[in-house]
Amino acid sequence: MHAITAANLRNAHGGESMAHMRYLVWGAEAEKEGFHNVARLFKAISAAEKVHATSHFRELKDGIYDALCASTAVFGLGKTSLNLQGGIMGETYEITEMYPTYLETAKFQGEKGAEQSFHYALAAERTHAALFQKAKRAIDTTGKDPDLGPIQICKVCGWTYEGEVPDKCPICSATREEFDTFAPLVYVK
Ligand SMILES: [Fe+2]
Ligand SMILES: [Fe+2]
Secondary structure (H helix, E strand, O other), rough: HHHHHHHHHHHHHHHHHHHHHHHHHHHHHHHHOOOOOHHHHHHHHHHHEEEEEHHHHOOOOOOOOOOOOOOOOOOOOOOOHHHHHHHHHHHHHHHHHHHHHHHHHHHHOOHHHHHHHHHHHHHHHHHHHHHHHHHHHHHHHHHHOOOOOOOOOOOOOEEEEEOOOOOOOOOOOOOOOHHHEEEOOOOOO
């Protein structure tokens, strides 16, 4: 594999792995503050980042070795509104700078597997940014946990969708069986 695409895969794996963990931490904070739907959103998106981290790792088929992995990541733990801002920042960086650049580089270098892995991630991160924005808007204007329907995660490409399970993933064409659903809790009074 070309060295630059291999480095980009390692860096993207690092970034996605950290995002996976960061969203679990921020999800626990949302839970503590009583924002159960935001907690569920963080947990669902954390699962999508795991799909990407796994996919990037699997594309590195160049043996076992040590390497420096340099990933930009958002750090900090505050209240949920601030954590959502952190989520928006991280996703925006991935959408506007990181993945478009990695994707074009993989295309230029003829690295088909990496190209697909970056393409899947880029498409999913767009949905993540939009969902975090929706949640932050709701919390900032009402101070209440936002209404959020079931969150669907495609286990093949990480595409994320609020609503009922689609028949087919619009990004990777996976069937409905390939989706994990993070459904709202139903409280029995
Ligand atoms: Fe994301
Ligand atoms: Fe998919």
